[in-house]
Amino acid sequence: MTQMVLSGDEAVAQAALDAGVVGAFAYPGTPSTEIMEYLQEHVGDTAGAAGAVAQGPNGVIRVAQWCSNEKTSYESALGVSFVGRRAMVSMKHVGLNVAMDPFVNSALVRIHGGLVAVVADDPSMHSSQNEQDSRLLADFARMPCFEPSDQQEAYDMTRSAFDYSEAHEVPVLLRITTRLAHARALVTTAPVRAISGLGKTDDPYTWILMPAMARKQWASLLAKQAAFRTDADAASRLEPGSKELGVITCGLGRAYYMENEEDWARAHGGERPTHLHIGRYPAGTGKIRTLASHVKRVLVIEEGYPYIERDLRGMFGAPLPVAGKMTGEIPPAGELSADSVRAALGLPRREGVAAAAIEVPGRPPQFCQGCPHADSFTALKKALEGEAEFFSASDIGCYALAAQPPWSAVESCVDMGASVGMARGAASVGQKRSIGVIGDSTFYHSGMTNLLDAVRYHSPMTLLILDNGTTGMTGAQPTISATSQLPTLLEGLGVEKEHIRVLEAHRRAIDADVAAIREELAYDGVSVIVMVRECIEWLKKVRKS
Amino acid sequence: MTCDIILCGVGGQGGLSVSVVIARAAMAVGFQVKQSEIHGMSQRGGEVLAHLRISDREIFSPTIPKGKADIIFAFEPLEALRHLSWLSVERGTIVTATTPILNIPNYPDLDSVLSEIRKIPRARLIDADALAKEAGNTRSANLVLVGAAADLLPVPPQAIEKEIAVLFSRKGEAVVKANLRAFELGRNIQHA
Numbered sequence: 001m002t003q004m005v006l007s008g009d010e011a012v013a014q015a016a017l018d019a020g021v022v023g024a025f026a027y028p029g030t031p032s033t034e035i036m037e038y039l040q041e042h043v044g045d046t047a048g049a050a051g052a053v054a055q056g057p058n059g060v061i062r063v064a065q066w067c068s069n070e071k072t073s074y075e076s077a078l079g080v081s082f083v084g085r086r087a088m089v090s091m092k093h094v095g096l097n098v099a100m101d102p103f104v105n106s107a108l109v110r111i112h113g114g115l116v117a118v119v120a121d122d123p124s125m126h127s128s129q130n131e132q133d134s135r136l137l138a139d140f141a142r143m144p145c146f147e148p149s150d151q152q153e154a155y156d157m158t159r160s161a162f163d164y165s166e167a168h169e170v171p172v173l174l175r176i177t178t179r180l181a182h183a184r185a186l187v188t189t190a191p192v193r194a195i196s197g198l199g200k201t202d203d204p205y206t207w208i209l210m211p212a213m214a215r216k217q218w219a220s221l222l223a224k225q226a227a228f229r230t231d232a233d234a235a236s237r238l239e240p241g242s243k244e245l246g247v248i249t250c251g252l253g254r255a256y257y258m259e260n261e262e263d264w265a266r267a268h269g270g271e272r273p274t275h276l277h278i279g280r281y282p283a284g285t286g287k288i289r290t291l292a293s294h295v296k297r298v299l300v301i302e303e304g305y306p307y308i309e310r311d312l313r314g315m316f317g318a319p320l321p322v323a324g325k326m327t328g329e330i331p332p333a334g335e336l337s338a339d340s341v342r343a344a345l346g347l348p349r350r351e352g353v354a355a356a357a358i359e360v361p362g363r364p365p366q367f368c369q370g371c372p373h374a375d376s377f378t379a380l381k382k383a384l385e386g387e388a389e390f391f392s393a394s395d396i397g398c399y400a401l402a403a404q405p406p407w408s409a410v411e412s413c414v415d416m417g418a419s420v421g422m423a424r425g426a427a428s429v430g431q432k433r434s435i436g437v438i439g440d441s442t443f444y445h446s447g448m449t450n451l452l453d454a455v456r457y458h459s460p461m462t463l464l465i466l467d468n469g470t471t472g473m474t475g476a477q478p479t480i481s482a483t484s485q486l487p488t489l490l491e492g493l494g495v496e497k498e499h500i501r502v503l504e505a506h507r508r509a510i511d512a513d514v515a516a517i518r519e520e521l522a523y524d525g526v527s528v529i530v531m532v533r534e535c536i537e538w539l540k541k542v543r544k545s
Numbered sequence: 546m547t548c549d550i551i552l553c554g555v556g557g558q559g560g561l562s563v564s565v566v567i568a569r570a571a572m573a574v575g576f577q578v579k580q581s582e583i584h585g586m587s588q589r590g591g592e593v594l595a596h597l598r599i600s601d602r603e604i605f606s607p608t609i610p611k612g613k614a615d616i617i618f619a620f621e622p623l624e625a626l627r628h629l630s631w632l633s634v635e636r637g638t639i640v641t642a643t644t645p646i647l648n649i650p651n652y653p654d655l656d657s658v659l660s661e662i663r664k665i666p667r668a669r670l671i672d673a674d675a676l677a678k679e680a681g682n683t684r685s686a687n688l689v690l691v692g693a694a695a696d697l698l699p700v701p702p703q704a705i706e707k708e709i710a711v712l713f714s715r716k717g718e719a720v721v722k723a724n725l726r727a728f729e730l731g732r733n734i735q736h737a
Contacts (some may be wrong), residue, residue: 358657
């Protein structure tokens with residue numbers, strides 16, 4: 001037993017190591033990135049180019065690897081489970097959309113080595129394009145979901161998620177949120193578990209999801225639901241208190257509630273509300289009913305969607321008043337805070353120092369000093385000067401910052417890879433100068449298949465791949481393929497050799513870059529311009545190490 | 546005893562390492578600690594904000610409730626004004642560097658920014674850059690600010706010095722010395 005100061009992400013990673021995880025896979029994404037970074041640092045001494053590999057006792061190979069995307073990460077983890085080892089896959093919430101196919105189907109196979117999928121949601125969209133709630137996706141897949149409420153629970157629940165996965169032969173989704181992932185606290189670790197060697201699954205039919213077998217597996221998954229609920233109920237914690245108010249908390253909601261509980265008690269004759277904390281889903285009904293039979297009204301405090309709240313309310317209405325996100329006591333958008341929960345509890349607002357008499361302008365993120373993307377956008381803007389007709393679609397990455405002034409150089413940013421598909425779609429129905437702007441990492445993640453579509457239909461579009469050799473936004477992780485390989489890859493996808501242009505993304509090359517972009521915009525087919533220069537952040541990181 | 550601290554500045558100023566120094570020192574003398582920060586987008590020259598909570602009892606919320614912060618460390622003056630709603634009216638103290646980071650086109654007039662800060666009771670405006678230079682390392686300005694608030698922190702200065710030495714040990718003795726000196730120069734400032 002050791003005590004360590006860990007962020008939520010690090011607590012999950014440390015727990016996975018202590019639980020004997022053998023294969024860990026991920027694609028970078030805030031706020032989940034630090035899980036893999038920690039794993040790579042601690043899994044062993046021999047870090048490869050795109051991942052860490054270590055030879056453990058008894059010849060066990062442990063890997064912690066960045067992968068092309070969340071789907072490939074998830075499928076690698078499934079393979080590890082099949083051969084009887086513990087596996088973990090980690091991603092941000094929107095990454096789960098990319099991995100949705102293996103994710104949903106993995107609930108139907110008979111999981112062998114424990115499989116834990118860690119998904120970090122980002123309520124308030126600190127660094128994301130939406131604030132979807134992964135608990136509902138676990139529900140959709142009929143998969144058990146664990147949600148820690150602090151760093152210690154992040155450690156403990158990750159450990160127990162592996163055991164639960166093996167005991168019930170089902171993957172477990174561990175849901176965390178930004179404030180848990182990126183906050184640090186003291187964590188007490190448990191003894192390291194020996195790495196298990198279950199060997200290959202003894203019944204491969206339970207992994208073959210062809211209709212006849214899939215139906216059996218689906219029935220078996222449905223049969224497990226009752227146990228999931230019973231176990232969730234047993235794990236939930238009910239603290240009886242006042243009849244005036246019952247509070248149900250989930251995840252970090254507990255922390256924000258506890259911050260205010262004493263004040264509520266002080267305002268109500270010293271008695272605390274009756275409090276139920278739910279940390280596992282699908283939730284059981286036992287303790288919720290006990291709470292409901294004891295109190296006059298219920299307040300539900302959960303991070304994300306009104307998931308428990310909606311169940312509680314039901315179609316015909318709950319027999320007692322339920323307050324939460326659906327009734328507006330808790331703001332329906334954005335992350336929870338001690339302040340918003342305080343208001344929902346009916347406690348007086350706490351005022352800080354009044355705002356300054358002068359306006360405080362925002363300070364939005366911007367390109368780093370010397371960023372190659374800035375030079376690429378200067379070139380693109382120049383190439384488009386005087387052109388009335390164009391469509392410039394962008395993608396997920398630092399370069400989306402070009403949407404803001406003074407650049408205003410891109411017109412869309414939707415999801416990973418969308419720039420290629422959107423530019424192609426628009427081009428195919430006649431949009432002139434249809435341009436996609438994507439980073440190298442995002443191109444490998446989800447851009448390549450879109451480019452195949454463009455090649456197949458000879459769609460008149462130009463793709464700018466801003467190749468900085470790294471995944472920059474998340475802190476400069478290595479990309480899955482090297483810059484030197486990219487032209488060959490593009491040729492392999494069917495892009496004509498003379499329309500693959502490799503340029504230097506630098507001020508000194510601006511005239512040549514502008515001329516080349518103009519030439520390719522005039523071409524009536526698929527052209528790809530690779531703008532090459534290393535990420536400044538990545539260079540800093542390399543120099544440090 | 547509880548000490549809630551907001552640390553704010555601009556991406557790339559290194560405010561988070563200061564948070565680590567104070568947090569470790571507080572833990573070393575037996576306090577509970579919670580630290581919260583946001584990475585990602587904000588790294589790119591945008592506003593950064595970290596919360597540090599120190600207490601002798603269990604800490605729940607990873608972020609500080611509004612109106613409860615005892616100290617705002619601002620590594621840039623405009624950022625000090627951005628987070629006033631967190632500052633306790635009764636006891637909160639702003640400790641801010643006076644050198645602006647002018648990476649936005651609509652940065653207000655610096656004198657009016659500083660005079661707005663001066664209006665707030667107990668505010669400490671520190672020319673941290675000058676003292677950091679005197680200490681021998683321009684990157685040690687953040688520790689000048691920590692020194693300038695050492696009397697407000699629930700940990701003895703020696704505990705902080707120890708953590709400064711640990712944090713910078715990898716960068717060599719000269720860097721450790723300069724940062725210790727920056728902390729000391731901050732402590733020597735007399736406050737009205």
